Amino acid sequence: MPWLAALAALTALRLVVAAVTPLAPDEAYYWVWSRDLQAGYLDHPPMVALFIRAGTMLAGETAFGVRLLGPLSLALGSILLARAAEDLLPGRRSGPWAPALLNATLLAGVGAVTMTPDTPLLFFWTAALWAAARLHRSGDGRWWLAVGLFAGLALASKYTAVLFGAGLLIWMVLDPAARRWLARWQLWAGGAVAMLVFAPVIAWNAAHGWASFAKQGGRAGSGDVAQALRYLGELLGGQAGLATPLVFLLCVAGAGAAAIAWWRRRDGGALLLAALVLPGAALFLWQATGSRVQGNWPAVLYPAAAIAAAGLLQAPAWLRLRIPALVLGGAMTAAVYLQAIAAPLSLPRRSDPTLARLGGWDAFVAEVAAAADRTGAGFIAAEEYGLASLLAFRLPPGRLVVAMDPRWRLFTLSSPPQGVTGLLVRSERRGEGPPLWPGAEALPGPQGRLVRSRRGIEAEAYRLHRVTAAPGQPPAVVLPRPGT
Incomplete structure (x- = not known):
């Protein structure tokens, strides 16, 4: 099929970008996780660490190894998304278009060449x-076990x-055909499988004072009307940018069309799509009235929204937007790929996320190593977990x-050696401070x-301090190094 050939070519491109683009600090932090495998961590569950461990076992402890499963999992997820579109909206030829729309987003395009918890999340969400x-x-009903x-x-x-x-x-409560599953053993067996898979994360939290649950459950906040409007504007504007404007428009319209298709025709497939988009969208909008919603959080809403857009927006005006949406998203x-690799545009940090996250690390790490030599330092330390992890990954x-x-x-x-x-x-x-x-x-x-910069444009400045490891200090650890 032509669309599979296009997907293969796109995946090959993403693998190249993943190999030549330096790791961001957060990615290096997750690499540290992969070297200290546990059933949970303060920030997130452990799947990203397992993805990285698998990738580095296959391709070595390099940026390519850390990111290897990103492009591959998105490619497989795209095939599964096409099959899901055909099953939920049969006869509408939405299969190739749904993954095409998803792959046209920056959320998928950039997410595929970086390794964060959203990478395995998006894959397994799509598989479910x-x-x-x-x-x-x-x-x-046996499919409930796979779900x-x-x-x-x-x-x-x-x-x-x-x-x-x-x-x-929500789907089972509202759809009479799906409601029957509430009385079938397969549904409850599937739920038991899900809890069995997640049980190690619960056990880790129980053994560590519910640290991760408390951190993630405490993100909600409250603010005045001006803050709420600002956060809502950031959320909507950010989604329009990260999904790319035309794909975002199609996905919003598709989610609405799914709800209408259920209301008018009692279409169970459309209801499932609406149930996987609209409640989550409402939750993020509500959260934005009190606190900032990070742009990547709603990424899981787009697989179902892309199916709805591809299968339910059949009016000529909507169909004419498909190709421009793919072209603009691409x-x-x-x-973004070009700016991350070659930086042809001389943009300041506030206008260039690739500069803030990726720019100037080679020269900066070399300067840090030289400063350590000049001062006779027995170790190099950092308080920021991302910076420390990146230094551990990149230093000689x-x-x-x-x-x-x-x-x-x-x-x-x-712990670090004392007295050094x-x-x-x-x-x-x-x-x-x-x-x-x-x-x-x-x-x-x-x-x-020291200043980290790219082509003379400052990404970040740093101060150097002389420190000594001693008993009774705040928690400090020696980070793993590649190949050790």
Whole structure:
């Protein structure tokens, strides 16, 4: 099929971009997870660490190895999404168009070449959607076991996957044909499979004071009307940009069309799509009235929305938007890829996320190593977990890298050697307050400040401090190094 050939070519391109683009600090942090495998972490469940461990076992501890499963999982997820579209909306030839729309988004295009918890989440969410579509089309209750398996794996990727279970429940309550499953053993067996898959995460939280559940469950906030309007504007504007404007328009219209198709024709497939989009969208909109919603959080809404857009928007005006939506999305993604790799545009940090996250690391890491040599430092340290992890991933072999932050108490990594003097690298964005490291002494003069830049444009500035490891300090650990 032509669309499969296009998907294969796109996946090959993404693998190349993943190989030549430097890791971002968060990706390096998740790589540290892969070197200290646990059933849970403070920030998220462990699936991203398992993805990275599998990739680095196959391709080595390189940026390509860390990201290997990103492009591959999106390619497989795209095939499953096409099959789900045919099962939920048969006869509408929506199969190729649904994954095409999803792949045209920046959320998928950039997400495929970076490794974050959203990478396995989007794959397993899509796989669970495919299994639910097979259930709907075939009426075979055994598909509930597959739904439970993939939903459990999605939940072990990121807690946002709870919205999938909520959507299924809404579907079964509202659709008489699906409601019968509430009295069938297969549904409950599928639920048991999901809980069995997720049980290690629960056990880890129970053993660590419910740290991860408390962190993620405490994100809601409250603010005044001006804050609410600003956050809502950021959410809607961010989604229009990350989904790309025309794909976002099609997905919003498609989700609405799914709800209308259920209301008018009692179309169970359309109801399932609406149930997997609209409640989550409402939740994120509500959350935005009190706190900032990160742009990647609603990514899980787009697989079902893309199916709805591809299968239910059949009016000529909507059909004419499909090709422009793919072209615009592809052009925007290509521009981001090009800027991340070659930076042809000289943009300031506030206008260029690739500069903030990816720019200038090679020269900066070399300068840090040189500063450590000049000062005779026995280790290099950082308070920011992403910076510390990136230094551990990129510094030359033989360097000892230490991270200091309360989150490290939840890891099983070793403590730094006592009485050894090291070099603390601290971003100026942390303000002028004292470092976490007790007794830190700022290095004087120009040698005490480093600037990470790309083509002369500053990405971030850092201060250097002399520190000594001693008993009774805040939690600090020695980070793993590639190949050790």
